[in-house]
Each structure stands twice: as C-alpha cells, then as structure tokens.
Amino acid sequence: MAPQQCRTGAGRLAVAAVVGAVTTALVSGIGPAAARSAPWTAEPAFAVVPPEPEPSSPDSVPAAPGPRSPAARAAAASPAFGAFLGSDAAGVNRIEAFSDWLGGAEVRVAHTYLPGDRWSNIEGAPGFLDSWANWRKAEADRMLVLNVPMLERNEESLTDGEVRALLKRGAEGEFDHHFRVLAERLVTLRVPDTILVLGWEMNGTTYTHRCGPDPHAWKAYWNRIVTAMRSVPGQSFRFDFTPSRGRDAVPWTDCYPGDGTVDIIGMDAYDQPQGVSFDEQVNEPYGLRAHVDFARLHDKPVSYPEWGLFRNGDNADYMRRMLAWMDAHDPVYNTLSDYCPHGVWRCADNPEASLVYRTAHAADGGEPTVPTVPVPPLPTVVCSSTTWEEWIRQLAEGRLCLPLGWWQRMR
Numbered sequence: 354m355a356p357q358q359c360r361t362g363a364g365r366l367a368v369a370a371v372v373g374a375v376t377t378a379l380v381s382g383i384g385p386a387a388a389r390s391a392p393w394t395a396e397p398a399f400a401v402v403p404p405e406p407e408p409s410s411p412d413s414v415p416a417a418p419g420p421r422s423p424a425a426r427a428a429a430a431s432p433a434f435g436a437f438l439g440s441d442a443a444g445v446n447r448i449e450a451f452s453d454w455l456g457g458a459e460v461r462v463a464h465t466y467l468p469g470d471r472w473s474n475i476e477g478a479p480g481f482l483d484s485w486a487n488w489r490k491a492e493a494d495r496m497l498v499l500n501v502p503m504l505e506r507n508e509e510s511l512t513d514g515e516v517r518a519l520l521k522r523g524a525e526g527e528f529d530h531h532f533r534v535l536a537e538r539l540v541t542l543r544v545p546d547t548i549l550v551l552g553w554e555m556n557g558t559t560y561t562h563r564c565g566p567d568p569h570a571w572k573a574y575w576n577r578i579v580t581a582m583r584s585v586p587g588q589s590f591r592f593d594f595t596p597s598r599g600r601d602a603v604p605w606t607d608c609y610p611g612d613g614t615v616d617i618i619g620m621d622a623y624d625q626p627q628g629v630s631f632d633e634q635v636n637e638p639y640g641l642r643a644h645v646d647f648a649r650l651h652d653k654p655v656s657y658p659e660w661g662l663f664r665n666g667d668n669a670d671y672m673r674r675m676l677a678w679m680d681a682h683d684p685v686y687n688t689l690s691d692y693c694p695h696g697v698w699r700c701a702d703n704p705e706a707s708l709v710y711r712t713a714h715a716a717d718g719g720e721p722t723v724p725t726v727p728v729p730p731l732p733t734v735v736c737s738s739t740t741w742e743e744w745i746r747q748l749a750e751g752r753l754c755l756p757l758g759w760w761q762r763m764r
Contacts (some may be wrong), residue, residue, distance in 0.1 A: 667704065
C-alpha cells in the first residue's frame with residue numbers, strides 16, 4: 354500500500370490496556386463498524402522452508418558510528434517507530450508535529466517511497482531525497498526507510514505476461530545501472546545506511562514488481578539489484594524483504610531470495626479482511642506468527658514498514674494488540690501508515706484507536722497534547738433523576754446529563 358533493542362513495553366501496554374477497558378465500557382456497540390471485504394478463508398498450515406543457498410555478493414560496509422549524546426543514547430533504548438506522513442518534503446515537515454501530538458515522544462524513523470512511474474524517479478530524482486537525508490543526518494540514532502520499486506510503470510496494471518518478461522530482463526542485468534545510480538545518490542547525500550524496502554508486497558497483485566508471474570526470475574532479479582547497490586563504495590544499506598500479511602496471490606515464502614541478500618524480514622500488516630480477528634491475523638497461513646517464525650529460522654530481525662487500521666474500521670482492539678505484538682517481537686522499526694482509512698493523526702475517522710496509539714506512545718514520551726482535530730463539547734442536559742448506569746450510557750451517547758439531585762447535594 355501507500356503510494357502508494359530494549360523495550361519499554363510493560364508500562365506502555367499497561368496504559369493502553371486501561372484506555373482499552375475504558376473505551377470498551379463507554380462505547381461498546383455504539384461506534385461505527387466497517388464492512389467492506391470478502392470473508393477470510395482457512396488454508397493449509399504454513400510450513401517454514403529451509404534457508405536457500407546464499408548467492409554471492411559483496412559484503413556491505415558498516416557505517417561509522419557518530420557521537421551520541423545522553424539524549425540519543427536514551428532514545429536508542431526506546432522502540433524505533435515513526436509513520437508515513439507523505440512522500441515529499443511535506444512528509445518530513447510533519448514529523449515534528451506528529452511528535453508533538455504524541456506528547457514529545459521521540460520519532461526516530463522517517464519513511465518515504467520513491468515514485469515508480471519511470472526509471473528516472475526510481476533512481477532518486479535530484480532534490481527528491483534531500484530533505485529526508487537532512488532529517489536523518491540531524492541525529493545519529495535516526496533511521497531513514499525508503500521503499501524502492503523494482504520496475505517502472507509500477508502501478509499501471511501490466512499483465513502477468515508483461516511482468517514475466519520484465520522480470521527476466523531484470524534477472525539478466527538489464528536494469529542494474531538504475532540501482533547503482535540510486536545507491537550512488539544515497540551515498541552522496543550521506544545516508545549510506547538507509548533501510549531499503551525493495552519490491553514490497555511482492556506476493557500480491559497491486560504492483561508491476563510482483564513475484565507471482567515468475568518467482569524464480571523475481572528472486573534472481575532481487576539478488577542482482579542488491580549486488581549492484583552493494584558494489585557502490587561507502588554504502589552500508591540494509592535490505593528489507595517485506596510481503597503483505599497472509600497468502601495473498603502467492604505464498605510469500607516462494608519469493609524469498611536468500612539470506613545473503615536480505616538483512617531484515619518485514620511484513621505489511623493492516624487490519625483486514627473484514628470480520629477477521631487479531632488472533633486469526635496472527636495464526637492464519639503466512640500470517641504474523643509465520644512471519645516471526647520464518648525470520649527466526651533465517652536469523653533475521655523483523656520490521657513492520659506498513660501497518661494500520663482498514664477493513665474493520667476504528668478498531669481499538671487491533672491497535673492495542675498490534676502494539677503489544679510489536680513490543681513482544683522487537684522489530685528493527687515500525688511505521689504506521691497515517692492517512693485514511695489507516696491512520697490515527699491525519700485521519701479523524703478513528704478516534705478510539707487513535708486514543709490507544711497516542712496514550713501508548715505518551716507513556717514513553719510524556720503527556721499527549723490536545724488533539725489537532727477539534728472535539729465539539731458534549732451537550733449539557735439538566736435532568737431530574739437517573740442512575741449511575743443510565744448516566745454512563747448517556748455519556749457514551751454524547752449526552753451529558755447532570756441530575757438536579759446530585760447538583761443540590763454538591764452545593
């Protein structure tokens with residue numbers, strides 16, 4: 354989708370649990386629900402495949418660590434998180450406001466996408482990456498995550514036959530020079546440690562760089578790209594293999610190119626399909642549990658480059674449990690997709706899940722600020738008598754009732 358370490362999880366999850374309990378008590382059965390997807394169907398159990406032989410490739414050059422202030426060392430002990438806030442310079446400029454909305458929580462990850470319309474943009478058009486690079490270089494412990502299309506015309510609905518032909522051309526080395534140009538540009542911008550989410554969601558059908566039409570050619574092409582980019586002096590890139598959660602068009606394990614060219618195994622994990630619980634998202638074939646098991650077998654860390662709300666609407670339970678899942682599995686980073694219908698800051702459609710997210714991160718960074726979207730005051734209604742249960746129900750419905758008897762006793 355989109356254009357497309359030590360954890361402090363105990364306190365964070367405790368706060369999120371309290372928020373979830375209060376939210377459920379007040380709004381159970383009241384909030385809107387989404388119903389926009391096909392039902393989930395079971396498949397054969399996921400089988401972890403053994404590692405494939407590693408293709409030969411140049412060793413990456415480790416980045417020289419910069420000086421670290423006490424504040425930077427403290428930030429490095431907290432979860433590395435961020436959000437996709439836009440692909441252009443405006444996305445960089447929103448990071449500070451996003452942090453303020455979270456009460457000053459340290460946002461250590463910036464996430465953007467290279468346009469996949471033409472090769473000149475996949476190479477990183479002059480000026481496009483400058484503001485992102487400047488943000489990354491401002492603090493030693495920050496991360497820049499960059500999604501990189503593997504083919505141009507990436508969202509033009511090419512046929513499987515066209516994709517198959519392009520993958521074979523890529524596997525033969527025809528497109529290597531485009532990726533060397535990108536690598537040279539990133540090194541020149543002094544962000545040689547960028548995390549590259551190459552050919553993301555390859556197990557689906559959305560993108561031209563999909564794997565399904567020819568998994569063998571796709572894997573060979575991935576390996577050529579990584580080899581070409583690692584050949585550039587000064588680089589220390591990390592390559593993130595990131596399918597979408599579940600089987601999708603093909604099992605994502607069929608696309609895994611080998612341990613020698615993969616540094617991180619990610620997963621894009623939205624709250625879908627409609628009606629599927631978080632437990633089902635964990636345990637489905639090629640789901641969240643299969644992801645962490647596969648990564649453990651291959652001795653790779655995990656990441657969550659894209660995640661957020663979707664087919665099940667403003668789902669506070671998903672938000673609470675996804676945060677808990679990530680706390681338990683220590684990803685290199687996670688970046689929420691913050692636009693409707695997935696987001697929590699720039700999307701006003703998800704107030705309950707937004708409260709869970711903000712409160713969880715405020716436990717690390719301080720008290721959250723007043724929401725940027727104005728909240729209208731509850732209407733005040735004077736009533737003659739009511740019970741506590743009735744008052745709670747009226748409050749949940751947006752009708753604040755002040756019984757005269759209570760008022761008189763307080764005077």
